[in-house]
Amino acid sequence: MTAPLDVLVVGAGPTGLALAAQLCAFGVRFRIVDRSLDRVHESRALAIQPRTLEALAGFGVTDELVARGNPAMQLRMHLPRRVVRVRLFDIGLSDTAYPFLLFLSQAETESVLAGHLAGRGVTIERGTELVRMEVEDSYGVCRMRRGDGTEETVEARYVVGCDGAHSTVRAEAGIGFEGYAYPQTFLLADLEVDGLEPDAVHTYMTGNGMLFFFPLGSPATWRMLAMLPPDAPDREVTLPLLQEITGRYTDNGLVLRDPAWMTDFRLHNRGAARYRVGPCFLAGDAAHIHSPAGAQGMNTGIQDALNLGWKLALVCRGVSTEGLLETYETERAPVGRVVRRFTDRAFTIGTSGNPAVRLARTQLAPRLAPLALRATALRGRVFRTASELGIHYRHSPLSMTGTRPPRHGPRAGDRLPDLPRGLQTRTASTGWHLLLAGPPHLWPDESLAPVLEGLDDLIAVHRLGEESPWPDIAHGFVRPDGHLGYVARGADLEGLGAYLAQWVRRA
Ligand SMILES: Cc1cc2nc3c(=O)[nH]c(=O)nc-3n(C[C@H](O)[C@H](O)[C@H](O)COP(=O)(O)OP(=O)(O)OC[C@H]3O[C@@H](n4cnc5c(N)ncnc54)[C@H](O)[C@@H]3O)c2cc1C
Numbered sequence: 001m002t003a004p005l006d007v008l009v010v011g012a013g014p015t016g017l018a019l020a021a022q023l024c025a026f027g028v029r030f031r032i033v034d035r036s037l038d039r040v041h042e043s044r045a046l047a048i049q050p051r052t053l054e055a056l057a058g059f060g061v062t063d064e065l066v067a068r069g070n071p072a073m074q075l076r077m078h079l080p081r082r083v084v085r086v087r088l089f090d091i092g093l094s095d096t097a098y099p100f101l102l103f104l105s106q107a108e109t110e111s112v113l114a115g116h117l118a119g120r121g122v123t124i125e126r127g128t129e130l131v132r133m134e135v136e137d138s139y140g141v142c143r144m145r146r147g148d149g150t151e152e153t154v155e156a157r158y159v160v161g162c163d164g165a166h167s168t169v170r171a172e173a174g175i176g177f178e179g180y181a182y183p184q185t186f187l188l189a190d191l192e193v194d195g196l197e198p199d200a201v202h203t204y205m206t207g208n209g210m211l212f213f214f215p216l217g218s219p220a221t222w223r224m225l226a227m228l229p230p231d232a233p234d235r236e237v238t239l240p241l242l243q244e245i246t247g248r249y250t251d252n253g254l255v256l257r258d259p260a261w262m263t264d265f266r267l268h269n270r271g272a273a274r275y276r277v278g279p280c281f282l283a284g285d286a287a288h289i290h291s292p293a294g295a296q297g298m299n300t301g302i303q304d305a306l307n308l309g310w311k312l313a314l315v316c317r318g319v320s321t322e323g324l325l326e327t328y329e330t331e332r333a334p335v336g337r338v339v340r341r342f343t344d345r346a347f348t349i350g351t352s353g354n355p356a357v358r359l360a361r362t363q364l365a366p367r368l369a370p371l372a373l374r375a376t377a378l379r380g381r382v383f384r385t386a387s388e389l390g391i392h393y394r395h396s397p398l399s400m401t402g403t404r405p406p407r408h409g410p411r412a413g414d415r416l417p418d419l420p421r422g423l424q425t426r427t428a429s430t431g432w433h434l435l436l437a438g439p440p441h442l443w444p445d446e447s448l449a450p451v452l453e454g455l456d457d458l459i460a461v462h463r464l465g466e467e468s469p470w471p472d473i474a475h476g477f478v479r480p481d482g483h484l485g486y487v488a489r490g491a492d493l494e495g496l497g498a499y500l501a502q503w504v505r506r507a
Contacts, residue, residue, distance in 0.1 A: 005029055008142055008156035010195030011411065012124045014045070014106065015284025015301035016162030017113035022309030022480075023060045024120050025430045028316050031154070032122065035129035037066035037147060039113040043190070044299035046214050046223060051388035051415070053098040053305050055482060058428040062098070068112065070215065074200040074371045078250070088201070096389060097424065102274065103201075105216060106298055112266040133159060133172035133280070140279045140315050158312055160281045165268070167286035173277045179270025179340075182291070184209075184215050184351055185228040186267065189242055191259040203322030204249040210350050211249035219260040225292075227351060228264070237262045267291045267347070268341055276331035283308055288336035293346035294386050296339045303388065304332050310430075310480035319458065320503055321426045324398075331393045342385065354358045389415065393483055398503070402488020402495035409470035416478050420467045427478050432485075434496075436471030440465055442491040451493050454506030 009016045020032045048069065053062050075086040085231055088101045114124060127147035135139045140159035144152045154207035161169025170177060196202055196213055198221075204211040210229030216223040226245050228234065236242060243256050272287045309327045314320040384390040392413045393399050399413030407485025410417055416435075418424040426435040434451070436443045440463040452459055470476070470487075477486040477496055486499045 003155060004139060004155040005031055006156070007031075007158045007312055008033070008140065008154055009160050009162055009284070010142075011020045011163035011284075011342075012110075012114070012126070013162060013164060013284065013301070014110055014113065015286075015305045016160075017117065018056070018123075018302040019160060019162060019283065019305035019309050020060075020117055020122060020124075021056075021113060022306055023313060024122055025059065026118065026310065026313030026317070028265075028313045031034045031125060031156075032117075033053065033125040033128040033130065033144060035127070037127045039107065039110050039390070043216060043218075043223065044106050044322045045135050045283060045292070045295065046103060046216070047108070048102040048104055048109065048294040049299045049388045050093070050096050050098040050100070051391065052302050053102060054096060054389075054418070055303060056113075057097075057432070058482075059116055059360065061112050064112050065109065066098070066102060068108050069102040070199065071098075071100040071102050072199070073101065073103050073215070076200045076202050078198070078202060078204045084199075093383060093387065093389060095419045096387075097418050097421065101387075101472060103215065105218065107218070109298070112278055119197065129174075130163070130168050133169060135278050135280070138279055155318065156279070156283065158279050160283055160308065160312075161286040162283050162301070164285045165270075167282065169280055169352050170282055170286050171274060171298065173280040173282075175277055175280075175282065176273040177270050178273065179268060179289075180307060182267045182269070182347065182351075184266070185234065185264055185265050186230055187224070187226045187237060187242060187245060187262075189224045189237070189256075189259050189262040190216055191222060191224060191239075191242075191262075192220055192257045193222045194225070194255040194257070195253055196222065206249055206252065207348075207353075208248075211246060220258065225257070230353070234487075237264050249322060269344055271333075271336055271340055276325070280429055281308060281312075281325075281328065283332075287332075290340045290343040291347040292352060293343045296343055296386070296388070299388055300335065301334075303391070306357065306481050314490050314504075317454075319505055324503060327396055327398045327432075331396045331398070331488055337387070361446040391415065396467065398479070398485055399483075400485070400486050400495075401500050402490070402492075404489040406470045406472050406474045406487055406489045408472070409468075409474070410476070410484055410487070412484050415483050416476070417469055419469055423464075423469065424482065426462060427460070427482070429460060431460060431480060434459055434461045434476040435476045435478060436461065436463045436491075437468030437470045437475065438491065441471060447491070447493060453499075456502065 004206050006028050007030040009032040010020050022032045028261040057064050073088045077084040088283045093099045122253045129145050132143035142154045161167045202213040208229040211226040212423045269290045272282050275282050283304035311324045394413035401412045472489050476484050488495050
């Protein structure tokens, strides 16, 4: 048995990689293992939401993700007699540096995150599988098996299951995964297509279902996703079958060739009954799975990881008490439930055979969507949910407002907006950030000393002057995941002192 670890991360998909990046930034003693010998090379998620780009910027990887991806995508909805165009860039949101849906394959996203970890000396232990887990004296005792058959027992203070939909951590911790499977079968293929205009997502909607082509780049130019029409033959997925189904949706306007990958699958909508039991936590697909409608799955997993990572780090460093860890489930389980509900609605509208829904899908939506999205403000409202910029933790015990709340501007629990532009960059380094709005002379060093005492290396102070998200004289305390923990109007820091006393142990 090796010496006890602080954190064992099980699974090196996007969720595990993001968690490892944050644990590494805080200097936590952790290991990350994955049972597969190599990264997944076929792409699953195809798009990164603005909030994920913001959240990953602190690791310095966002510029590379944007450089590798396509931030200027269009949606083309193919109707019987015309094509309707909808912009997926310029989504009408002014408080983010990333107002677009970035198209990048999951394989590339994982490659960038893995490269970041390698650059910091972190080894992803591949070919290493968690096979059993028990809890002894509040530690996770994990039995690991390597590809060569050798076994090792690892003791970890915390074990995080980032091990996907069939999570071993979830099963070993006895956590239920309730939900349902959708009845529809989907066909998926990465291939070449003759007859499609590049740099756009193409949709074909009929009364019997939907067909999508997403630009992929590698290992093929296009990702095809189609609902198998109810009267179609349910047989092995072959190129002729894909061509036949495509013909039904497109009146034989497209020619498919050179498939790199073909499969069929059914979708599920399920959620973990708990996100934590004792020393075990669940994040990403281990905690929630749903339809890919709205491109939320990978993004939600990465943000689970970034909510949990800093909390684990501060507890392991002895800066915070166990109570901080309870807020992970309080904050992230409702987000998982909303994503499952939102994707379920979108999926139902997209696939329902109900005549009214079919009419809305094939006739009304394609006509109304472009008109509605023409107005910038409305576009912003539509995209705020899907972009995940609207996620807040206002009802969390970690969110507190002083006796005098700011009259305008972000509230406790909200994400810190990037307004004025560059504010997120200034507050991207690891740790907390204390934002002081109003004339700098209001914030002499002596008034800050009691707040910073014993925490100087964890709290960075920013005197913002007039360039602040609040029009009032105000102060806000930003958590390491970019959400505001505390806000108050005025220059009296007593309330913030009380907030810190609740969550932080001073050196
Ligand atoms: C066909 C398909 C299409 C999709 N399309 C989209 C999309 O368009 N947009 C979107 O956002 N999402 C999409 N998703 C979902 C997205 O891929 C997932 O949400 C995302 O991969 C979840 O990341 P994760 O890290 O939580 O889990 P995973 O990516 O599943 O990673 C889990 C990792 O854990 C490892 N592991 C499992 N068990 C063990 C064990 N016992 N010991 C050690 N390692 C273990 C696995 O090898 C794996 O590497 C799609 C998924 C599929 C299958």
